[in-house]
Amino acid sequence: MLNTKNHIKLAGSVWLLAFLLSHSVLAQETVSLSGANSTQNDINPVWVGNNTLLFTRAFHIENVGGNTDPGDIWMVQKTGENEWSEAIHRADLSTSGFDVALGLQNVLTLLVFHEDQEGNAGIHEYAKFGKDWNYRRRIEVPQINDFKGVVSGNVVDGKYIFLSGNGPNSLGNEDLYVFELVSGITWSEPQNLGIVINTFGQEVSPFYDSKTMLLYYSTNNQPGARGKDIYITKKMGDTWQDWSNPVNWEKLNSPGSEMAVAFVGSNQVVWSSSQNSNGFSDLLTFAQEEELELPTDFTPALRRSISRNVYAPAIEQSDEVYLTEEKIKPISPLIAVGKPEVGLFIDSVKLEQKPLEWIAVDAVEKVKVDFELEFLSKKNPVTFAGKDTLFLSDLIKKGVDEVKVLSNGYFPQIMPVIALNQEQPNMALLVKVTKGSSIKLEKVSFQRGTSEFEGVETELALKEISTFLLENEEVVVRIHGHTDSYGDPSLNKALSLDRAKAVRDYMVSLGVPFERMRISGWGGTRPVASNATEAGRQKNRRVELEVQ
Known part of the structure; x- marks a missing residue:
């Protein structure tokens, strides 16, 4: 059995200085973003136009919650070529909890993620009036309260929110997800971006460019990654799970941990990096504004598979197959204030x-x-x-x-x-299959507030259960529709009945006799979980099949 170890640690400042000097000779020089950095964590840069960059600063005395506040929103403005103003605290966008600007939904609307000290999370809308931002409302984002860990992301074209976090169906730690705007201020349930990108390690800080279809993100679990590195992948198909093989953006990465890119025009990029011995992140950019060198060779990803504890590399050409188990253990600096970025030890073991x-x-x-x-x-x-x-x-x-x-x-x-x-x-x-037994149709989902099916998985799931009923002609079922308890009870009951009817109608179209399927709509009267949380409400919105 082959044993190899790859130890990744935050480097000392002397070594890093030598690295930066040599790096500036070989490529574009990397410099600190003037005015934007402090002795604490400065992370999550977001460009909102009008020469303005927002970012999150942790554990600063001027934060709303003082030096125990895990992150407030701050602002710097570009005053010239690579010249920036001193950072200004934006108390109008901040709370005593953890705050992250996600970006503009439109020219007058900013979306911000807030998580309070009790762990309650949500995405909120702010409206621009002159130089100030005024709070408007919390928007309806399903399961957002389930997102923990390193939460960050961006808004794209006003209709997509890309987000990282340890969320629903996460493969390990933080994964990348996308929400799509359904209508008004209502968003779809989170879609995991799939196993080409997500691993049992950490994937954080997604930034998606819809024009180039490139996704920029940070991970500590790609081959060759040192700490967290920034990778780029390209959308290659019709779904949010179709991506190219991720490519390391070597121009930005160092032995520290890099996260969160923000494009300031076409020739300048800002990102965060823990290039200091205490492990705290600063905002960096290139010394000169010139055409950015981006990877161009994006190849369709080979198939990958992930179980709870094991990662199987892409397998195509060789019959010699092995699996790699990676054990991740955090390490913290010996001396630090607050909660710095942590490095990782990664032990890879070749397994039979x-x-x-x-x-x-x-x-x-x-x-x-x-x-x-x-x-x-x-x-x-x-x-x-x-x-x-x-x-x-x-x-x-x-x-x-x-x-x-x-x-x-x-x-x-x-x-x-x-x-x-x-x-x-x-x-x-x-x-x-006995009288009274029931199953939940796990993959059957609907567009928010309607009886319209959502996603191809819904129809595939209904085809599977239809095949079962056609093969078992004696089975008669009742289709139960359920909602959560939010909203008008009579409207919820009508909606749940409409959804049960939609399921029956679709299975009739596949050949299942109409008379073998009855329907009921219960609205929110039969919860299986608490309606006090989004996770509970999600469980209550369901369709069940009961044998008659």
Whole structure:
């Protein structure tokens, strides 16, 4: 078994000085953004036009919460070529909690992320009046209160919010997500940007340029990354999961940790970097404004798979396959004030592959049941010889996206390949098809406030359950629609019934007899979780199938 170790540490100031001097000779010289930096963390630069850059400053005495305040919004203005004013505290955009400017939704509207001292988070709207920003309202962003960790991002074209955080369905620590504007101030649920970008490490500070379709972000879990490095990837398809192989933007990166780029016109970029011995971040730029050197070779990503603890590299050409387990341990500076950027030790260990195992269990009686496996791919039909010994690499090479667990007399269960575990058997809890038993249609979702389906996964999920009903002609079901408790109860009940009807109508179009499906709409009267949090409300907005 091969053992290798790659230790990444924050470097001392003397070594970094030598690095910066040599770096300035070989390429564009990197300099501190005059006026913008302090002895604390200066992070998350956001360009809002009118020669103005907003950023977050942590643990400063002038912050709303004083030197224990984890981050207020500050402002610097560009006064000439690479000349900037002294930073000004924007108390009108700040709270005693953690504050991050996300950028302009339009010329008069700024979106800001706030997290209070109790951990309650939200995105808020501010309106510009002269030189001041006036608070307007909190906007409806589903599951935003679930985002923890390093939260940052940007607003794109007024209709997308790209955000990092340890959020819903995160593969490990912070992942990258996108929200899409539905209507008015209402946004869609967060979409994970997928496994080409996201790993079980940290992916933070997304910046997306819709004109070039390039996404800039920071990660500590790409091959060759030193601390956190800035990478660039290009959108290659129709979905938010279709990206090119990430490319290291070497011109910006150092042995410290780099995050959060902001473009100041076409020839200047600002980013944050922990290039000092205490590990705190400063805002940097290039000494001269000249055409930026960006990577241009973006190739479609090879398929990757991530389980809870194991990362499988892209597999195409070689039959020699191995998996890499990476153990991440934070290290802190010996002397520091506040909460500095941390470095990482990353230990990579070459592991022998273990064959995948499955267990199917009756969800009520908790006894094992016989089962079969079906392998699903969005591109090509996939077959294997029954339940013969299979490795994760086998599924990856054949393009398998999901594994369906089937047992006679039970509803099937679908397990995404990215969730498969190599270290222990993958357990499928199967619900028996008996009168009164029910399942939640996990992947069925609707556009906010309507009965219109959202996303291709909804139709694929309904095709799966329709196939099951067509193969089991004796089964009669009732489709239950549910909402959360927010809003008018009568409107919620009508909406839940409309959604149940939409599900039935779609399955009728696929051949399931109308008379075998009844519908009910319960509004918010049958919650399965608390409506006090967005996470709970999300669980309450559901469609269930009950056997009659």
